[in-house]
Amino acid sequence: AQSVTQPDIHITVSEGASLELRCNYSYGATPYLFWYVQSPGQGLQLLLKYFSGDTLVQGIKGFEAEFKRSQSSFNLRKPSVHWSDAAEYFCAVGGYSGGGADGLTFGKGTHLIIQP
């Protein structure tokens, strides 16, 4: 069965500092990997996705993630965080179906706190 582990429940970062959120996945075949962000009371917004090809993917809001098959990881990074980045971040994995990812398995999320 597929699974996603986000080992950090909470992370506190100073504004302007760099950020890395960890994600490890378990999946039997080539995974489709995603990072979503959820602000309080809001839905899920896609930050970036990995389907195939270049293992370093760029997303919105200055985020990037690197797929490392050997480590089964898909860590999210940002060189300089802004106060508006405070939110809940979810890593997700899905299988191939009909040209895209089907039912996604999410991690438990990492709550990002930005210190002024």
Add this chain to the structure above:
Amino acid sequence: EPEVTQTPSHQVTQMGQEVILRCVPISNHLYFYWYRQILGQKVEFLVSFYNNEISEKSEIFDDQFSVERPDGSNFTLKIRSTKLEDSAMYFCASRRGEAYQFFGPGTRLTVL
């Protein structure tokens, strides 16, 4: 920009009552999904729907749940007899073929 919409934003119901949560996926999308998120927990997959039938469902999606695409625009989730533990945020999502899932804003279901 096209978006997935969900109604209502908040539904309060009594235990044992039936509820229907409604979603309008993006118009040219073909694959439809329901997820739920119990307060403070992770998002969980419930069901996927394609070509007017369920393509995949999780163990959460038992006989109390059903989905329907009654017309060309709506996608509904019905819970026949709600339980306290059904209280959660329910997200609808849709996608085309080679694309990621677009999520709606969610419906918060409170079962009393």
